[in-house]
Amino acid sequence: MRRNLKTLLKYILLSSVTVVFTVLTYRIFKSKDFTRDRNSLGLARSIGIEPLAPREVILVDNEKIDWHDYEQIEKELKRLGRGEHGKPEFLSEQEKHDYDSLYKVNGFNAALSDKIAIDRSVPDIRHKGCRAKKYLKNLPTVSVIVPFHNEHWTTLLRTAVSVVKRSPPHLLKEVILVDDFSSKAFSKKPLDDYLAANLTKVRAIHLPERSGLIRARLAGARAATADVLVFLDSHTEANVNWLPPLLEPIAQDYKTCVCPFIDVIQYETFEYRAQDEGARGAFDWEFFYKRLPLLPEDLKHPTEPFKSPVMAGGLFAISAKFFWELGGYDEGLDIWGGEQYELSFKIWQCGGQMYDAPCSRVGHIYRKFAPFPNPGKGDFVGRNYKRVAEVWMDEYAQYLYMRRPQYKNLDPGDLTQQRAIRDQLHCKPFKWFMENVAFDLPLKYPPVEPGDFGFGEIRNLGAPELCVDSLFRERDQAVAVAPCLSDAGRKGKGEQNFTLSWHKDLRVKGKSLCFDVSDPNDKADVTLYPCHGSKGNQYWKYDVEKQWFLHGGNPRCLDCDPGQKRLYVRACDESSKTQKWRFENVNLTMIADWESVGIK
Ligand SMILES: *[C@@H]1O[C@H](CO)[C@@H](O)[C@H](O)[C@H]1NC(C)=O
Numbered sequence: 288m289r290r291n292l293k294t295l296l297k298y299i300l301l302s303s304v305t306v307v308f309t310v311l312t313y314r315i316f317k318s319k320d321f322t323r324d325r326n327s328l329g330l331a332r333s334i335g336i337e338p339l340a341p342r343e344v345i346l347v348d349n350e351k352i353d354w355h356d357y358e359q360i361e362k363e364l365k366r367l368g369r370g371e372h373g374k375p376e377f378l379s380e381q382e383k384h385d386y387d388s389l390y391k392v393n394g395f396n397a398a399l400s401d402k403i404a405i406d407r408s409v410p411d412i413r414h415k416g417c418r419a420k421k422y423l424k425n426l427p428t429v430s431v432i433v434p435f436h437n438e439h440w441t442t443l444l445r446t447a448v449s450v451v452k453r454s455p456p457h458l459l460k461e462v463i464l465v466d467d468f469s470s471k472a473f474s475k476k477p478l479d480d481y482l483a484a485n486l487t488k489v490r491a492i493h494l495p496e497r498s499g500l501i502r503a504r505l506a507g508a509r510a511a512t513a514d515v516l517v518f519l520d521s522h523t524e525a526n527v528n529w530l531p532p533l534l535e536p537i538a539q540d541y542k543t544c545v546c547p548f549i550d551v552i553q554y555e556t557f558e559y560r561a562q563d564e565g566a567r568g569a570f571d572w573e574f575f576y577k578r579l580p581l582l583p584e585d586l587k588h589p590t591e592p593f594k595s596p597v598m599a600g601g602l603f604a605i606s607a608k609f610f611w612e613l614g615g616y617d618e619g620l621d622i623w624g625g626e627q628y629e630l631s632f633k634i635w636q637c638g639g640q641m642y643d644a645p646c647s648r649v650g651h652i653y654r655k656f657a658p659f660p661n662p663g664k665g666d667f668v669g670r671n672y673k674r675v676a677e678v679w680m681d682e683y684a685q686y687l688y689m690r691r692p693q694y695k696n697l698d699p700g701d702l703t704q705q706r707a708i709r710d711q712l713h714c715k716p717f718k719w720f721m722e723n724v725a726f727d728l729p730l731k732y733p734p735v736e737p738g739d740f741g742f743g744e745i746r747n748l749g750a751p752e753l754c755v756d757s758l759f760r761e762r763d764q765a766v767a768v769a770p771c772l773s774d775a776g777r778k779g780k781g782e783q784n785f786t787l788s789w790h791k792d793l794r795v796k797g798k799s800l801c802f803d804v805s806d807p808n809d810k811a812d813v814t815l816y817p818c819h820g821s822k823g824n825q826y827w828k829y830d831v832e833k834q835w836f837l838h839g840g841n842p843r844c845l846d847c848d849p850g851q852k853r854l855y856v857r858a859c860d861e862s863s864k865t866q867k868w869r870f871e872n873v874n875l876t877m878i879a880d881w882e883s884v885g886i887k
C-alpha cells in the first residue's frame with residue numbers, strides 16, 4: 288500500500304513536471320527573446336531533460352529566412368568614387384604631403400584612407416552558394432567589441448560604419464569601441480561627439496590606463512549587453528550579410544565560437560581581396576600561427592562552417608554565456624600574445640567547438656609594419672605562452688620548451704585561478720585535443736623534428752666523376768653537375784652537400800633553398816626555390832634499390848647530361864645509368880618508414 292502510494296506520488300510529480308515543461312518549452316519556442324530561450328533551455332538540460340516542443344512549434348523555431356538586405360546591396364552597387372567596391376586606389380602627388388608621417392604612425396597608407404568614403408562599398412567575394420543560403424529566423428542579438436590603441440580616425444570609423452550598415456538592425460544591439468588609452472586627440476571627446484551625432488548604436492569606452500589588447504577586449508565584453516560578443520580589429524570592414532552565418536551555429540549550440548573568413552585590405556592601396564578560400568587554424572611548436580588544409584568533407588560543402596582547431600585571434604563571435612563560463616580570457620595574459628591559443632584550447636577542451644564560416648567575410652588591414660614601440664616589459668609574450676602551456680597543454684608543453692629553453696626560467700605568475708577553471712569545467716586533456724581536433728597537425732608540425740632521410744654528396748653512376756652541384760646559385764637558377772669535390776685532385780669551388788629532409792624535399796645544406804621542378808616537359812630543369820614544404824614541385828623521394836631520385840607525384844627521375852653538365856628530370860628508365868645516383872648518407876630505417884614521416 289505504502290509502495291503504491293509512493294508510486295502514485297512519483298507519478299503525479301513526474302506528470303506535473305512534464306506539464307510545466309510542455310508549457311515552458313512552448314513559451315520558449317514562441318518567445319522572441321533569445322536570452323530567455325537560451326537560459327530556459329539551459330535550465331532544462333541542466334536537470335537532465337531534453338525539452339521537446341510540440342511539432343509545429345519546432346518548425347517555427349527552425350524557420351530559415353533570406354537575411355540579405357537587397358535595398359542596401361543595390362545602393363552600394365551604384366556607388367561611385369575612390370576605393371569604391373574595394374578597387375585599388377592611389378594618391379596623387381599633391382595629396383602626398385602627409386603620406387610619410389601618417390604611414391609611420393599607422394603602418395599603412397592612412398593618408399589614402401582619408402580620401403576614401405567611410406561608408407565605401409566592398410565587393411561581394413563570397414562563394415556563389417552563399418547568395419542563396421538562408422539562416423534561422425530567430426537569431427541572438429550582438430554586441431560588437433572593437434578594442435583600439437591610437438587607431439587612425441577614418442579606419443576606425445570605417446570599421447564601425449561597415450558593421451552598422453551591413454548588420455540587420457534588430458540583431459545589432461551595440462558597437463563598443465574600447466579606447467585603450469590612446470594619445471591621439473580625436474580618440475576622446477571628438478570621437479564621443481561624432482558617435483553621438485552620427486552613429487547612435489556605437490559608443491566608446493575610454494580606459495584610464497594602458498591595458499593591452501587582452502584586457503581591453505575583456506573591458507568591452509564586460510560592458511556588452513547582447514547575447515553574442517563579436518570581437519573585431521579596429522581596421523576592418525564587414526562584408527555583405529556577414530552576421531547571420533556567424534550567429535546561426537551559436538543559436539544552435541551556445542558553446543560555439545565562430546570566426547569569419549578574413550579578407551585582405553591591402554595596406555598601400557586599400558584594395559579589398561580574398562586571402563584564400565579557407566584553411567583550419569593551427570600552430571607550430573614555437574607557437575607561430577599556422578594553417579592546415581581543409582578536410583575532404585569540408586571541401587565538399589564550401590559554404591558550410593567547418594571545424595577549426597585554433598582561431599587567428601582578432602575576429603570571432605562567441606556567446607557571452609559561454610565566454611564567461613570559460614572565465615573570459617586569462618587576465619594574467621599581458622598586452623598581447625597567446626590569447627588566441629588560450630581561448631581556442633579552452634573552447635575545445637572544455638566542451639565547446641569552434642568553426643570558420645565561409646559565408647561571413649570581414650576585411651582586415653594587415654599592416655606593412657608594426658608602428659608601436661616595444662612596451663619595454665621584457666618577454667611578455669614568452670610569459671603569456673608559458674601561462675597557456677602550463678595550464679592547458681599538459682605533457683605537450685615540453686615541445687614548446689624544447690625549442691624555447693629560456694621559457695623554463697620565466698615566471699608565469701599565479702596560475703591557481705586558471706587551473707581551477709579547468710578543474711571546475713572538467714576540461715579534457717590536451718592529448719584529447721591533439722588526437723581529435725588537431726589530429727593532422729603533427730604530420731606537418733611534428734612535436735619532435737625527425738632527422739633527415741639522407742645527406743651529403745649526390746654522385747652520378749653513369750659519370751662517376753660528377754656530383755650534383757648548386758654552384759652557389761640563388762633562387763630561380765638551375766642546379767647542375769660538376770666534378771665531385773671530394774675526389775682527390777679535384778678541389779675547387781662548389782656546393783655539393785644536400786639533405787633529403789623529413790619534409791621530403793631536397794635542400795642545399797644549411798639553406799632554405801629547395802630543388803624545384805615546375806616544367807612538365809622532357810629534360811626539365813631543376814631550379815632552386817625557397818622551400819615550401821614538399822608539396823608538388825618540391826617533392827623528392829630516394830629509391831635505395833634503384834638509386835633513383837624521384838620527383839613529384841607522377842614521378843620522373845633525376846638525370847644529367849655529363850657532356851653539357853646539365854641536370855634535369857625525365858621519364859624513369861631502368862636501363863639508364865645516368866639516372867642512378869649514390870647518396871652519401873642514407874638513413875635506411877627512416878626511408879623504410881617513408882609514408883609515416885611528415886606529410887603523405
Ligand atoms: C557627423 O558626420 C558629419 C559627416 O561626416 C560630420 O561633418 C560631423 O562633424 C559629424 N558630427 C559630429 C558631431 O562630429
Ligand SMILES: *[C@@H]1O[C@H](CO)[C@@H](O)[C@H](O)[C@H]1NC(C)=O
Nearest residue numbers: 742743744773783784785796
Ligand atoms: C655535409 O654536411 C654534414 C653535416 O652538416 C657533414 O657532416 C658532412 O661532412 C658534409 N659533407 C660534405 C661532403 O661536405
Ligand SMILES: *[C@@H]1O[C@H](CO)[C@@H](O)[C@H](O)[C@H]1NC(C)=O
Nearest residue numbers: 737738739873874875876877
Ligand atoms: C635514423 O632514423 C631513426 C628514426 O628517426 C633514428 O632513430 C636513428 O638515430 C637514425 N640513424 C642515424 C644513423 O642517424
Ligand SMILES: [Mn+2]
Nearest residue numbers: 520521601652
Ligand atoms: Mn589588426
